[in-house]
Amino acid sequence: MSSKLTDRQQQVLDCIRECIADTGMAPTRAEIADIMGFQSKNAASDHLRALERKGFIKLHSDRSRGIQLLDNAYWSEEELPIVGKVAAGVPIEAIENVERTVPVPQGLFKQRPTYLLKVQGDSMIEAGIFDGDLIAVRKSNVARSGEIVVARIDEEVTVKTLKLNKSSATLLPANEAYEPIKVPADQLIIEGIFVGLIRDPNSF
Amino acid sequence: MSSKLTDRQQQVLDCIRECIADTGMAPTRAEIADIMGFQSKNAASDHLRALERKGFIKLHSDRSRGIQLLDNAYWSEEELPIVGKVAAGVPIEAIENVERTVPVPQGLFKQRPTYLLKVQGDSMIEAGIFDGDLIAVRKSNVARSGEIVVARIDEEVTVKTLKLNKSSATLLPANEAYEPIKVPADQLIIEGIFVGLIRDPNSF
DNA sequence: ATAGGTACTGATAATATGAACAGTGCTATT
DNA sequence: AATAGCACTGTTCATATTATCAGTACCTAT
Numbered sequence: 001m002s003s004k005l006t007d008r009q010q011q012v013l014d015c016i017r018e019c020i021a022d023t024g025m026a027p028t029r030a031e032i033a034d035i036m037g038f039q040s041k042n043a044a045s046d047h048l049r050a051l052e053r054k055g056f057i058k059l060h061s062d063r064s065r066g067i068q069l070l071d072n073a074y075w076s077e078e079e080l081p082i083v084g085k086v087a088a089g090v091p092i093e094a095i096e097n098v099e100r101t102v103p104v105p106q107g108l109f110k111q112r113p114t115y116l117l118k119v120q121g122d123s124m125i126e127a128g129i130f131d132g133d134l135i136a137v138r139k140s141n142v143a144r145s146g147e148i149v150v151a152r153i154d155e156e157v158t159v160k161t162l163k164l165n166k167s168s169a170t171l172l173p174a175n176e177a178y179e180p181i182k183v184p185a186d187q188l189i190i191e192g193i194f195v196g197l198i199r200d201p202n203s204f
Numbered sequence: 205m206s207s208k209l210t211d212r213q214q215q216v217l218d219c220i221r222e223c224i225a226d227t228g229m230a231p232t233r234a235e236i237a238d239i240m241g242f243q244s245k246n247a248a249s250d251h252l253r254a255l256e257r258k259g260f261i262k263l264h265s266d267r268s269r270g271i272q273l274l275d276n277a278y279w280s281e282e283e284l285p286i287v288g289k290v291a292a293g294v295p296i297e298a299i300e301n302v303e304r305t306v307p308v309p310q311g312l313f314k315q316r317p318t319y320l321l322k323v324q325g326d327s328m329i330e331a332g333i334f335d336g337d338l339i340a341v342r343k344s345n346v347a348r349s350g351e352i353v354v355a356r357i358d359e360e361v362t363v364k365t366l367k368l369n370k371s372s373a374t375l376l377p378a379n380e381a382y383e384p385i386k387v388p389a390d391q392l393i394i395e396g397i398f399v400g401l402i403r404d405p406n407s408f
Numbered sequence: 409a410t411a412g413g414t415a416c417t418g419a420t421a422a423t424a425t426g427a428a429c430a431g432t433g434c435t436a437t438t
Numbered sequence: 439a440a441t442a443g444c445a446c447t448g449t450t451c452a453t454a455t456t457a458t459c460a461g462t463a464c465c466t467a468t
Contacts, residue, residue: 006414023264024272026229028455040417045457050414060227064268064424064455068228104312110406128403130332148405199332199401201352202314212445232425244447249427254444268425268454410468417462425454432447438440 005054012036012047013056016067026067104136109196114139116198117150117159124148124159126174129197135159136196141189148194153183157191209258216240216251217260220271230271308340313400318343320402321354321363328352328363330378333401339363340400345393352398357387361395 005013015035019027027035032044048067051057060066104113113136122131127148129135135150143149145164150157151171160171160181169188171181209217219239223231231239236248252271255261264270308317317340326335331352333339339354347353349368354361355375364375364385373392375385 008415020228024224024230025264025267025269028268029457030455038416040419041456042418042458043416046415060229062422062424062456063229064232065229066456108308108402109404125332128329128332128334128337133332195404195406197401197403197405198312199403200313200399201401202399210444233427234425242446244449245426246428246448247446250445266426266452266454270426412466412468414465415463417460419458419460421456421458423454423456425452427450427452429450430448432445434444434446435442436444437442 005051005056009047009050009054012044013051016057017069020069026065028065104198109136111138111193111195113137113195114192119159123173123175123178126176127161129159129174130199132199132203134198134200135194136198137192138195139192141191143190143193150191150194152189152191153181153187159194162190209255209260213251213254213258216248217255220261221273224273230269232269308402313340315342315397315399317341317399318396323363327377327379327382330380331365333363333378334403336403336407338402338404339398340402341396342399343396345395347394347397354395354398356393356395357385357391363398366394 012032015032016027019025019031019035029041029044029048032038032047033041036044038044048057048059052059056070058068058070060068104116115137116134117137119129119131119133119135124130129148137150143162145162147162148159149162149171150159151162152158153171158171158181160173163170163172163180167185169183169185171183171188173180216236219236220231223229223235223239233245233248233252236251237243237245240248242248252261252263256263260274262272262274264272308320320338320340323333323337323339324335328334333352341354347366349366351366352363353366353375354363355366356362357375362375362385364377367374367376367384371389373387373389375387375392377384
């Protein structure tokens with residue numbers, strides 16, 4: 001239903017977004033024509049109809065500036081639990097008790113996280129993941145090679161970059177001081193995939 | 205200047221907020237009158253003038269639905285603007301146009317950010333700030349030594365760790381490949397303080 | 409070759425909306 | 439007692455804005 005936009009339609013949509021970001025108001029047909037360089041207001045009308053038909057905006061008929069953005073409009077917020085601490089160095093602690101929850105809106109990250117983990121240790125600092133950071137994790141039991149994953153070995157949970165070979169998996173730290181961990185494929189349990197990071201320098 | 209609102213004025217302001225949250229459009233005088241139960245559109249006009257005089261909204265004259273919620277009102281919810289890109293390497297780009305907005309809840313960071321900046325360059329990688337990261341910035345024109353700040357030199361904006369001496373300031377990169385920038389105290393303008401970081405590995 | 413989508417120009421009519429003015433009643437302050 | 443701000447009703451007028459119709463031109467798929 002929501003087919004793709006043409007270049008020109010995309011430009012008009014961007015123009016509407018800019019207007020709203022700029023003034024808080026949606027533009028009129030005349031304003032769109034002005035910004036886009038149309039001689040006729042109807043050119044703008046045509047584009048708006050196309051954008052509505054393709055599901056990107058909603059037009060409120062007979063209302064001034066009655067253009068409503070639809071696609072990225074629905075950010076519903078969700079409280080995500082911090083389910084525990086995860087070692088970025090030596091694996092230490094298991095995923096267990098919910099310490100507290102943090103409001104994470106849908107749409108903050110491209111992939112929707114399932115829960116948050118507080119990072120302990122410094123084995124991922126070269127990947128920009130520091131001690132104390134919160135990482136957003138999407139629950140998954142599979143992962144592709146190269147992704148940063150939350151993995152469980154025995155009863156311990158750790159965050160590392162995953163490298164998959166034929167029959168074995170390697171958990172790669174991002175810190176020269178640590179050694180890669182090689183695990184037989186059947187002993188490795190993927191808990192989830194790293195989909196975002198939140199850092200608060202003022203949280204202790 | 206921004207004196208307090210009367211109960212009725214507060215109600216009108218809330219009504220405007222709701223309208224915008226609901227439909228994306230500001231209400232007309234007639235719609236406000238309708239929602240509030242006024243018999244006359246002018247009652248709404250009067251309230252709008254009062255709200256503008258007290259600094260809560262901006263009225264765009266002769267424009268339909270030309271009601272703009274001002275600073276304290278507009279972004280106080282959750283949507284924070286990404287106001288531009290900032291160089292973490294060599295300063296390149298100025299704070300300017302709003303690209304898009306991202307929903308950032310109140311309690312996500314200890315200090316409430318005013319806006320977000322997209323980081324360009326790698327001069328802060330040892331501080332865990334990577335190219336493409338969004339940094340949350342609280343607007344401020346003062347900062348303490350040791351804080352990570354967004355600073356403006358001439359017309360260029362950059363993010364660095366601030367070190368203050370007697371009469372001069374030093375902007376310290378977190379990357380061995382870059383040199384500290386020493387600036388006379390009067391040529392340095394602090395734009396804001398780093399209060400949080402958001403990274404989305406899937407955003408591109 | 410015909411139909412439909414895209415991408416416009418140009419003009420007119422209908423209506424939505426803002427602005428201005430003239431009032432009323434209340435309350436708090438000087 | 440007078441003044442000012444608040445909180446409205448009611449009306450009129452100018453203009454901002456949408457809606458619609460009539461065209462032109464180009465391109466693609468049937």
